[in-house]
Amino acid sequence: MRSDxxxxxxxxxxxxxxxxxxxxxxxxxxxxxTAVIRNELERIRQNMALSxxxxxxxxxxxxxxxxxxxxxxDATGSLVSVFNLTGTVLHTNLGRASLPREALAAVLAxxxxxxxxEYDLQTGKRGDRDRHVERMIxxxxxxxxxxxxxxxxxxxxxxxxxxxxxxxxxVSRGELVEIGGxxxxxxxxxxxxxxxxxxGTTNRTHLKDYENVINDNTALLMKVHASNYQxxxxxxxxxESDLAGLAHRHGLPxxxxxxxxxxxxxxDFDLPDEPTVAQAxxxxxxxxxxxxxxLLGGPQCGVIAGKQALITRIKNNPLKRALRIDKMVxxxxxxxxxxxQSPSRLAMRLxxxxxxxxxxxxxxxxxxxxxxxxxxxxxxxxKVTPAECHSQVGSGALPVETLPSFGFxxxxxxxxxxxxxQLAASMRRxxxxxxxxxxxxxxxxxxxxxxxxGDFIAQLDRLE
Numbered sequence: 001m002r003s004d005x006x007x008x009x010x011x012x013x014x015x016x017x018x019x020x021x022x023x024x025x026x027x028x029x030x031x032x033x034t035a036v037i038r039n040e041l042e043r044i045r046q047n048m049a050l051s052x053x054x055x056x057x058x059x060x061x062x063x064x065x066x067x068x069x070x071x072x073x074d075a076t077g078s079l080v081s082v083f084n085l086t087g088t089v090l091h092t093n094l095g096r097a098s099l100p101r102e103a104l105a106a107v108l109a110x111x112x113x114x115x116x117x118e119y120d121l122q123t124g125k126r127g128d129r130d131r132h133v134e135r136m137i138x139x140x141x142x143x144x145x146x147x148x149x150x151x152x153x154x155x156x157x158x159x160x161x162x163x164x165x166x167x168x169x170x171v172s173r174g175e176l177v178e179i180g181g182x183x184x185x186x187x188x189x190x191x192x193x194x195x196x197x198x199x200g201t202t203n204r205t206h207l208k209d210y211e212n213v214i215n216d217n218t219a220l221l222m223k224v225h226a227s228n229y230q231x232x233x234x235x236x237x238x239x240e241s242d243l244a245g246l247a248h249r250h251g252l253p254x255x256x257x258x259x260x261x262x263x264x265x266x267x268d269f270d271l272p273d274e275p276t277v278a279q280a281x282x283x284x285x286x287x288x289x290x291x292x293x294x295l296l297g298g299p300q301c302g303v304i305a306g307k308q309a310l311i312t313r314i315k316n317n318p319l320k321r322a323l324r325i326d327k328m329v330x331x332x333x334x335x336x337x338x339x340x341q342s343p344s345r346l347a348m349r350l351x352x353x354x355x356x357x358x359x360x361x362x363x364x365x366x367x368x369x370x371x372x373x374x375x376x377x378x379x380x381x382x383k384v385t386p387a388e389c390h391s392q393v394g395s396g397a398l399p400v401e402t403l404p405s406f407g408f409x410x411x412x413x414x415x416x417x418x419x420x421x422q423l424a425a426s427m428r429r430x431x432x433x434x435x436x437x438x439x440x441x442x443x444x445x446x447x448x449x450x451x452x453x454g455d456f457i458a459q460l461d462r463l464e
Contacts, residue, residue: 011041011044011063012041012059012060014034014038016060017037017067018037024067024068036067036070036071037067040063040070041063083433084435085435085445085447085449085450087392087437089356089392094435096394097296097297097298097299099298099351102335102339103333103335104332106332111328115327117330129324130148130315132334134147136337136338136341137303137305140337141281141288141305142278142282143288143305143306144306145305145307145308145312147304148292148324148333149301149302149304150324150325150329151300152261155257156188156257156302158304158319159289159304160188160192160194161193163253163310167195167218168194168197168213168217168219169196169197169219170199170210170213170221170222171196171197172199172200172223173198173199173200174200174205177224197213197218199212199213204234206236207242207243211246214252220247222255223238223243223256224256225258239283241283244283244285244286254284254286254287255286256287257288260274260294261303262275262276262277263340264276269353271356271357277305281306285306287304287306287307287311288305289305291303297350298332298333299333299336301325301329336350360405360406363448366453367407368386370408370447370450370453370457371386374408374457378463382410383413384410385409386409388406389405389406389407390402390405391403391446405446406447407448410423410445411441411442415441420443423443426464430459430463431459
């Protein structure tokens with residue numbers, strides 16, 4: 001083996017590589033191509049210093065191929081569409097809700113031209129961006145006023161910073177949840193400037209626990225919907241109506257963080273029960289916060305709905321400007337809320353509800369069509385078996401209840417965990433990455449969310 005010093009001398013110069021890449025310079029420009037060439041040559045030098053690299057690494061042809069690959073990778077970008085076959089419908093890491101066609105068209109229309117985002121066409125003066133959605137939110141939830149920020153964590157933060165800064169907020173220990181990305185309710189409360197007063201125990205909290213801590217520095221009472229877990233057995237939680245009554249007797253606002261943003265009665269669609277925003281309002285909530293991209297089925301945002309006087313205070317908080325949504329999110333939210341005005345057609349038009357209510361027989365029939373090409377693509381290293389499974393709603397909604405579904409259990413021929421990991425990695429490297437899950441010694445694909453069947457099948461022959 002030649003010495004590293006000799007091999008380093010064999011590396012082509014930057015100028016030599018540039019002379020071999022006129023096609024790349026024409027497409028990407030000399031400055032960009034030169035920068036990538038320098039980076040790739042430096043990477044090869046570092047690798048040679050660390051270990052013995054085959055002579056191919058120093059060849060001109062190999063360097064050019066590395067430069068081409070790097071430029072193409074940058075052009076592709078890292079944010080891509082995927083097939084979500086994990087069994088979790090509203091998967092936080094995979095973007096949660098898919099938008100309906102009407103929302104996509106509205107985003108395109110608003111994004112490509114000026115709009116009346118904050119302009120009143122009647123008066124010719126500055127307008128309020130919330131007015132585009134406020135009336136619909138009020139009609140669907142029974143509140144007096146509403147405003148929208150960039151997510152539900154921001155909604156909770158803004159409410160507490162406005163109504164409880166430098167004051168105390170009692171919350172049951174059983175409701176101090178951790179939401180996605182390791183964000184926790186106590187941390188959000190601390191960031192908002194209020195003091196968390198823990199009441200009750202993890203499994204049992206009573207009305208007297210709240211009453212015992214109310215004092216002149218108490219700003220409001222808050223109930224957090226424990227949407228991503230359940231405590232069962234010897235438990236007790238204070239009803240929303242009882243907590244509202246206590247708050248109002250002491251002249252305090254009652255705030256509910258409902259989380260999932262459900263606006264409909266799930267029993268109408270044969271789905272497990274989930275509290276609605278309207279129920280929270282009827283139970284006495286003065287403010288309700290909820291997500292737009294969970295069960296509501298819209299874009300990522302956080303809605304604050306409630307009493308007019310409180311919403312006005314919240315909108316006047318300087319933080320509101322920092323947390324507001326942009327015109328594209330607003331355009332999508334408008335169209336999603338419009339769909340709720342025709343509830344009888346909602347399951348056919350809102351992708352989230354369409355997937356949640358998808359008939360098991362339809363999923364089974366799809367599995368029968370997908371099975372032959374999938375088994376052929378994976379043979380002989382893997383065995384594909386049709387399998388019943390259960391889908392989760394995800395994103396903290398209905399954490400215990402599941403939906404019957406159907407898909408595939410895939411085992412490596414040598415029954416190795418390494419084989420499953422290799423398969424999962426190969427699936428992720430497809431043109432449209434496929435995301436499944438490894439569980440109990442097998443790789444599972446749940447077909448509940450498979451909406452582009454033809455595209456899925458067409459790329460199977462590209463599996464490594």
